Amino acid sequence: xxxxxxxxxxxxxxxxxxxxxxxxxxxxxxxxxxxxxxxxxxxxxxxxxxxxxxxxxxxxxxxxxxxxxxxxxxxxxxxxxxxxxxxxxxxxxxxxxxxxxxxxxxxxxxxxxxxxxxxxxxxxxxxxxxxxxxxxxxxxxxxxxxxxxxxxxxxxxxxxxxxxxxxxxxxxxxxxxxxxxxxxxxxxxxxxxxxxxxxxxxxxxxxxxxxxxxxxxxxxxxxxxxxxxxxxxxxxxxxxxxxxxxxxxxxxxxxxxxxxxxxxxxxxxxxxxxxxxxxxxxxxxxxxxxxxxxxxxxxxxxxxxxxxxxxxxxxxxxxxxxxxxxxxxxxxxxxxxxxxxxxxxxxxxxxxxxxxxxxxxxxxxxxxxxxxxxxxxxxxxxxxxxxxxxxxxxxxxxxxxxxxxxxxxxxxxxxxxxxxxxxxxxxxxxxxxxxxxxxxxxxxxxxxxxxxxxxxxxxxxxxxxxxxxxxxxxxxxxxxxxxxxxxxxxxxxxxxxxxxxxxxxxxxxxxxxxxxxxxxxxxxxxxxxxxxxxxxxxxxxxxxxxxxxxxxxxxxxxxxxxxxxxxxxxxxxxxxxxxxxxxxxxxxxxxxxxxxxxxxxxxxxxxxxxxxxxxxxxxxxxxxxxxxxxxxxxxxxxxxxxxxxxxxxxxxxxxxxxxxxxxxxxxxxxxxxxxxxxxxxxxxxxxxxxxxxxxxxxxxxxxxxxxxxxxxxxxxxxxxxxxxxxxxxxxxxxxxxxxxxxxxxxxxxxxxxxxxxx
Numbered sequence: 001x002x003x004x005x006x007x008x009x010x011x012x013x014x015x016x017x018x019x020x021x022x023x024x025x026x027x028x029x030x031x032x033x034x035x036x037x038x039x040x041x042x043x044x045x046x047x048x049x050x051x052x053x054x055x056x057x058x059x060x061x062x063x064x065x066x067x068x069x070x071x072x073x074x075x076x077x078x079x080x081x082x083x084x085x086x087x088x089x090x091x092x093x094x095x096x097x098x099x100x101x102x103x104x105x106x107x108x109x110x111x112x113x114x115x116x117x118x119x120x121x122x123x124x125x126x127x128x129x130x131x132x133x134x135x136x137x138x139x140x141x142x143x144x145x146x147x148x149x150x151x152x153x154x155x156x157x158x159x160x161x162x163x164x165x166x167x168x169x170x171x172x173x174x175x176x177x178x179x180x181x182x183x184x185x186x187x188x189x190x191x192x193x194x195x196x197x198x199x200x201x202x203x204x205x206x207x208x209x210x211x212x213x214x215x216x217x218x219x220x221x222x223x224x225x226x227x228x229x230x231x232x233x234x235x236x237x238x239x240x241x242x243x244x245x246x247x248x249x250x251x252x253x254x255x256x257x258x259x260x261x262x263x264x265x266x267x268x269x270x271x272x273x274x275x276x277x278x279x280x281x282x283x284x285x286x287x288x289x290x291x292x293x294x295x296x297x298x299x300x301x302x303x304x305x306x307x308x309x310x311x312x313x314x315x316x317x318x319x320x321x322x323x324x325x326x327x328x329x330x331x332x333x334x335x336x337x338x339x340x341x342x343x344x345x346x347x348x349x350x351x352x353x354x355x356x357x358x359x360x361x362x363x364x365x366x367x368x369x370x371x372x373x374x375x376x377x378x379x380x381x382x383x384x385x386x387x388x389x390x391x392x393x394x395x396x397x398x399x400x401x402x403x404x405x406x407x408x409x410x411x412x413x414x415x416x417x418x419x420x421x422x423x424x425x426x427x428x429x430x431x432x433x434x435x436x437x438x439x440x441x442x443x444x445x446x447x448x449x450x451x452x453x454x455x456x457x458x459x460x461x462x463x464x465x466x467x468x469x470x471x472x473x474x475x476x477x478x479x480x481x482x483x484x485x486x487x488x489x490x491x492x493x494x495x496x497x498x499x500x501x502x503x504x505x506x507x508x509x510x511x512x513x514x515x516x517x518x519x520x521x522x523x524x525x526x527x528x529x530x531x532x533x534x535x536x537x538x539x540x541x542x543x544x545x546x547x548x549x550x551x552x553x554x555x556x557x558x559x560x561x562x563x564x565x566x567x568x569x570x571x572x573x574x575x576x577x578x579x580x581x582x583x584x585x586x587x588x589x590x591x592x593x594x595x596x597x598x599x600x601x602x603x604x605x606x607x608x609x610x611x612x613x614x615x616x617x618x619x620x621x622x623x624x625x626x627x628x629x630x631x632x633x634x635x636x637x638x639x640x641x642x643x644x645x646x647x648x649x650x651x652x653x654x655x656x657x658x659x660x661x662x663x664x665x666x667x668x669x670x671x672x673x674x675x676x677x678x679x680x681x682x683x684x685x686x687x688x689x690x691x692x693x694x695x696x697x698x699x700x701x702x703x704x705x706x707x708x709x710x711x712x713x714x715x716x717x718x719x720x721x722x723x724x725x726x727x728x729x730x731x732x733x734x735x736x737x738x739x740x741x742x743x744x745x746x747x748x749x750x751x752x753x754x755x756x757x758x
Contacts, residue, residue, distance in 0.1 A: 023068055026060045030075050037082050037100075045082075045092045050099050053079070057107060069114035076107030080129060098136035102149065105129045109152070120160055124177060127156035131184040134191065143194040150188040157181060175214060182211045182218055186225060193229060201229075209253065216258045223254035227268060240275055247272045266292040270300050282307045296323075298330040302338045309345035317342070318350050325357050332362050336374065343378045351378055369408040372397050373415055380423050391438060394420065398445050417446060417454065424461070433465040440465070456482045456492065463495050467502070475499050490519045490526045497530055501537050509534075510545050517549050524550065544572045551591060560606025566592050567611060570618055582626060582634040589619055589641040601648060609649060616645040620662065632669040639666030640686075653700045660693040664720065671724050680728050687725050694718075719744070 033053050040046060064072070083100040086092040092100075108126050117123075134149030160177075189204035205226065212219055230246035233239070251268045254260060269292045276285035285307055289300055301324035308317035324330060324338050335358045342351035355375040362368050372393060379390040397416065400406030408416065424439030440462045447455050459482035466475035479495045486492065493516035500508035516526055527550045534542035551565045569588050573581045592615060595604045605611045623638030643662035649655045663686045674680050694717065722744045729737045 022061050023064050026056055027068060027071050027075070030056055030072075034075055034078050034082065038078065041082065041085055041089065042091070045086055045096050045100060047096055047099075050096070050103060053103055053107075057103075057110065060110075064114050066115055069111045073108060073111035073115065076104050076111060079107060080104035094136065094140050098133060098140055101129070101133040101136060102145075105133050105149070105152075118163065120173070120177075123156050123160050124180060127153045127160070127184070128180045130156065131180065131187060135183075135187040138187065138191045138194065141194075143191045146191045147188075147195065150184065150191060153184050154188070157184070178211050178214050179218070182208050182215055185211070186222060190225065193232070205249070209249075212253065212256055216256060219253055219257040223250045223257070223264075223268075226250035226253060230271070240278060244272065244275050244279075247275065266297060266300070270297065270303060273300075273303050277303065277307060277310070280310075282311055296327070298324045298327040298334055298338075301327065302334065302341070305338065306341050306345075309341065309347060314347060314350070317345075317347065321350060321354060322357070325354055325361070330361075332365055332367060335362070336370065339371075340374065343381075346383065348378065348384050351375075363406075367409065367412065368406065369397070369401075369412040369416070373412055373419070376416070376419060380419065387435065390423070391442070394439075394442050398442060401446065413446070417443060420446070421458070428461065428465060431468075433468050437462060437465050452485050456486045456489065459485070460491055460495055463499075467495070467499060472499055472503055488520050490516050490521050490523065493519065494526055494530065498533060501533060501539065501542060506539065506541055509539075509542050513542070513546060513549065540572050540575065544569060547572075551588070559602055560604070560608060560611075562592070562595050562603070563605040563608065563611045566604075567614060570615065574618065574622070580622060580625075582622060582631065582638065585618075585622060586634070586637045586641065589615065589638070589645070593641065593644050596648060612645055612648050616642050616649070616658075619645060620658075623662075623666065627665065627669050632673065633675055635669040636666045639663075639669070651696075653697065656693055656697050656700060660690055660697070660717070663690050663693070664717070664724075667724055668720075671727050674731070677732075680732055683724070683728050684732075687721060687728070690717075690721055 030053060033049050033056070037045065037049055079100060083097050083104060086097055086100070105126070108129065112122065112126060130149045130153035134146040134153065137143070137146035137149060185204045185208035189201045189208065192200035192204065205222070208222055212222065226246045226249040230243045230250065233243045233246065247268055251265060251272065254265055254268070269288050273285040273288040276282070276288060285303070289304060292300060301320045305317045305320035305324060308314070308320065321338055321342060325335055339351050339354040339358060342354055352375065355371055355378075359368065359371045362371065376390060376393055378384055379386050379393060397406070397408070401408045401413070420439055420443045424436045424443065427433070427436035427439065440458050443458050444455065447458070459478050463475045463479040463482065466472070466478065476496065476499050479492060479499065482492045483496070493512050497509050497512040497516060500512055513530055516522065516530070527546055531543055531546040531550065534546055547565050547569050551562060551569065566588055570585055573585045573588070592604065601607055601612070619638050619642035623635050623642055626638060627635040639662045643659050643666070646655050646658045646662065667683050667686050670679060671683060674683065722740060726737065726740045726744070729740060
């Protein structure tokens with residue numbers, strides 16, 4: 001038994017020695033790593049070393065002896081000091097520094113668990129370290145890890161607070177403890193705010209506030225923190241009452257400060273008064289401003305003026321407004337805000353005088369032109385609408401800018417341009433063309449010679465004003481000026497087209513229309529407007545010209561649009577019933593057929609077959625009319641187009657008969673005197689189409705009675721068809737001509753009279 005006991009003791013001793021050796025190796029490695037960091041202080045921190053230290057701490061065999069725990073404590077303190085020195089040297093990023101601090105805290109916490117130390121200083125220092133580390137995590141926008149650090153610090157505080165035996169009664173120690181606790185409360189409150197933990201924030205701020213009686217020097221810090229929280233609430237657009245709450249806290253806390261800066265309290269009170277104004281609590285706002293000990297800051301005077309304006313007390317409002325504007329510390333932006341406030345509350349005369357005073361005070365300010373711009377906005381507003389004063393102000397601004405005494409910035413000049421353009425446009429749309437010209441004329445004076453695009457734009461609308469005033473010569477003169485500046489824009493040619501149209505100069509109108517279509521910015525909309533204008537002027541020649549351009553663009557913006565254009569063109573061409581322009585009509589019909597082949601019935605006619613039937617009927621009627629007038633070639637073309645249009649319609653007995661009739665009458669018109677040999681070949685194709693149609697018609701007659709009618713129809717039609725075939729082949733010197741004659745003899749309906757024609 002004694003031997004077994006001794007062996008067990010020896011093994012346990014050996015194991016303990018091995019574990020102690022392992023721990024010593026870990027500690028030596030940690031000391032070496034921290035030493036490396038201390039040696040590299042001037043070159044920053046190596047993140048790799050920090051990562052290795054963390055890993056070695058995790059691998060450290062536990063538990064450790066008290067002596068080894070104290071060695072670990074020294075390592076932790078050295079590591080903390082590395083973080084502090086790196087902060088002072090400012091050669092390490094905050095993100096890396098906070099990792100060093102946090103690792104140091106964890107090292108000290110691990111040592112504390114094995115040293116058994118319970119004294120206040122040790123616990124308080126570690127609490128302070130964790131608290132500061134949490135603050136650093138908050139600074140790098142990582143509130144979640146910061147919260148962990150703060151919670152650890154709070155746990156350490158509970159240990160200190162619960163162990164009365166270790167709490168020092170020294171006054172200096174009490175103040176130190178409260179200062180650390182105050183910082184913890186404030187920093188933890190800010191972290192809770194970032195984590196949207198509002199109730200926690202309120203509680204911690206209240207706790208920090210309770211410590212201020214013993215820490216009066218910290219009043220300013222907490223007051224500033226509350227002020228910042230009010231700003232955060234404002235920036236987030238949240239409840240205004242919460243803003244007021246934080247501002248009141250800030251004001252009350254700063255009042256306890258032993259050495260106060262009155263300007264800080266006045267600033268807080270002005271903001272608080274502004275919030276009361278937004279809540280329509282004007283009485284409380286005035287009381288708050290009076291608390292500022294007669295503060296004569298221009299923004300305070302402005303707020304008082306604003307309150308009196310809202311209460312309708314114009315005399316008091318004007319008094320405070322001018323005191324604010326005359327104040328030596330007023331800024332340009334604040335002065336602008338003061339005058340705008342007067343305008344917004346319908347103190348127009350007050351605002352006008354304010355702008356004049358501001359213009360004199362900031363005559364040499366880079367943005368001085370903005371004052372005149374805002375005054376012009378007021379004068380042209382619906383509430384004031386003083387056109388005479390507005391134009392006088394514009395003349396003053398233009399003279400100052402062009403003369404060099406009051407140059408406008410590029411931004412302000414553009415704003416002036418926009419305001420003046422809009423003002424002229426309002427008059428133009430309202431039919432007050434003389435007033436519109438007053439504004440547009442001044443716009444041209446303001447624009448520089450390099451601003452060609454806007455200059456042309458203004459000249460065009462000026463030309464339109466003169467058109468509306470029936471001053472065509474002046475309108476044309478201005479439009480030509482625009483054309484000299486930019487000769488490749490549709491709007492200018494459209495205006496010139498409109499002028500020529502109203503002057504009755506068709507040749508000029510057509511010329512401008514043609515040039516319009518060749519512009520780089522051409523749009524189909526311009527042609528549509530030109531067509532509408534010509535139609536309104538009852539000038540069909542121009543309408544036809546515009547529609548032709550529209551038709552031959554080969555561009556379809558809307559299904560069915562080409563069909564409408566075609567119908568209008570054909571109607572115009574047939575207005576002279578006695579002498580319709582058959583050549584143009586044939587061209588339109590050919591275009592209709594070509595477009596249908598390209599984009600289908602949907603694209604051309606929007607599947608409206610009535611449009612197709614109308615064109616077919618027109619082509620048929622004109623073809624028959626041409627035949628009667630012995631215009632055989634035109635007759636053939638029109639009836640051939642009628643045939644091709646009929647093909648677009650659904651297959652019925654009627655449409656098949658229409659197609660057959662068109663082909664036969666058309667062929668008959670030129671069979672004896674064809675224009676050329678190619679026409680003869682085309683006629684042979686038509687003869688073949690006729691045969692196919694006759695078979696198709698027979699198939700569409702299912703009953704015996706219908707079949708009999710079909711046979712009768714063929715007996716009437718076939719002899720004529722064979723006669724035309726014979727005539728064509730005879731002209732082509734076809735060697736098989738005799739075969740046609742032999743077939744003809746056996747055809748029903750063939751009479752000696754018809755054979756005689758062979």
